[in-house]
Amino acid sequence: KNQVEQSPQSLIILEGKNCTLQCNYTVSPFSNLRWYKQDTGRGPVSLTIMTFSENTKSNGRYTATLDADTKQSSLHITASQLSDSASYICVVGRGSTLGRLYFGRGTQLTVWP
Amino acid sequence: DTEVTQTPKHLVMGMTNKKSLKCEQHMGHRAMYWYKQKAKKPPELMFVYSYEKLSINESVPSRFSPECPNSSLLNLHLHALQPEDSALYLCASSQVGLAGGLSTDTQYFGPGTRLTVL
Numbered sequence: 544k545n546q547v548e549q550s551p552q553s554l555i556i557l558e559g560k561n562c563t564l565q566c567n568y569t570v571s572p573f574s575n576l577r578w579y580k581q582d583t584g585r586g587p588v589s590l591t592i593m594t595f596s597e598n599t600k601s602n603g604r605y606t607a608t609l610d611a612d613t614k615q616s617s618l619h620i621t622a623s624q625l626s627d628s629a630s631y632i633c634v635v636g637r638g639s640t641l642g643r644l645y646f647g648r649g650t651q652l653t654v655w656p
Numbered sequence: 657d658t659e660v661t662q663t664p665k666h667l668v669m670g671m672t673n674k675k676s677l678k679c680e681q682h683m684g685h686r687a688m689y690w691y692k693q694k695a696k697k698p699p700e701l702m703f704v705y706s707y708e709k710l711s712i713n714e715s716v717p718s719r720f721s722p723e724c725p726n727s728s729l730l731n732l733h734l735h736a737l738q739p740e741d742s743a744l745y746l747c748a749s750s751q752v753g754l755a756g757g758l759s760t761d762t763q764y765f766g767p768g769t770r771l772t773v774l
Contacts, residue, residue: 577762586660586746586765587699632698644763646698 545570547635549647557655560623564650566616566633574636578607578618581630581649590618590631623654660766662747668772671737677769679730679747688730689763690722691746699746705730706752737773744768 547568556562568576575594579587591600591607593616599608604627606619620627630649637643660681669675679688687706691699704712705724719741721733730747750763 579765584744584768584770586662586748586767588765589762592762644701648696648698 545635545637545645547633547645547647549631549633549650551650552648553651553653555653555655556623558623558625561619561621562623562652564618564620564631564633564652566618566647568614568616568633568635568645568647570635570637570645572638573611573614574638576607576609576616577634577636577644578605578616579632579634581632583630587632620652623652625654625656628652628654660747660749660764662745662766662769664769665767666770666772668774669734669737670774671739673737674733674735676734677732677745677747677771679732679749679766680728681749681764681766682728683749683764684727685749685751685764686727687750687752688724689748689750690720690730690732691748691765693744693746693768703732734771737771739773742771742773744770 550565575592577592578590580590581587590602590605593600593609595611604621609616618631630651632649633647635645663678667675689704690702692702693699701714702716703722708724708727719736723731746768747766748763
């Protein structure tokens with residue numbers, strides 16, 4: 544069964560601290576893995592996208608890693624800001640089928656001052 | 657321009673009403689998507705259009721009727737909806753991958769339409 548599991552479900556950190564979010568997937572065949580940030584009531588915004596051959600990708604303070612062998616990914620956020628408070632969603636693309644993306648339930652991150 | 661726009665932002669409708677959601681992009685993307693998202697849940701794929709043709713319908717009830725009049729526009733026509741259809745409706749667009757497959761390019765999402773069915 545094609546699934547994407549994220550942990551933790553929710554996380555609270557203090558402003559300026561770092562954090563790491565986890566994503567495990569069983570989607571096969573694997574095409575690519577994406578991390579999105581979604582503010583409440585808004586559409587998701589892409590942070591990174593990685594294919595099978597990539598094991599790390601950065602976007603400013605966001606760094607995603609991918610281990611295709613263990614089917615795990617992480618999103619590391621450094622020097623967190625209040626504006627980082629949002630849901631972070633791991634999305635895995637399957638095979639070559641147009642539109643076949645499998646969404647995790649997201650990690651709700653809250654950054655406190 | 658990397659923006660996907662959606663109108664209206666909010667919509668309240670009765671179960672007997674007919675309404676439409678609109679989505680527009682000018683990035684030259686030839687794949688467009690409709691998703692439904694309930695609170696605290698991930699988006700659920702409803703429809704995919706590739707080159708203005710419906711390529712995926714995820715067994716969506718016929719009270720939702722998609723339309724892609726041209727490569728920049730995507731509509732979702734609503735009729736006889738139920739209260740459980742209340743949700744955030746997201747539109748997205750992307751490049752079409754090689755051989756029509758899933759592109760590694762980003763799928764850009766619009767801000768969504770918050771739909772409430774009374």
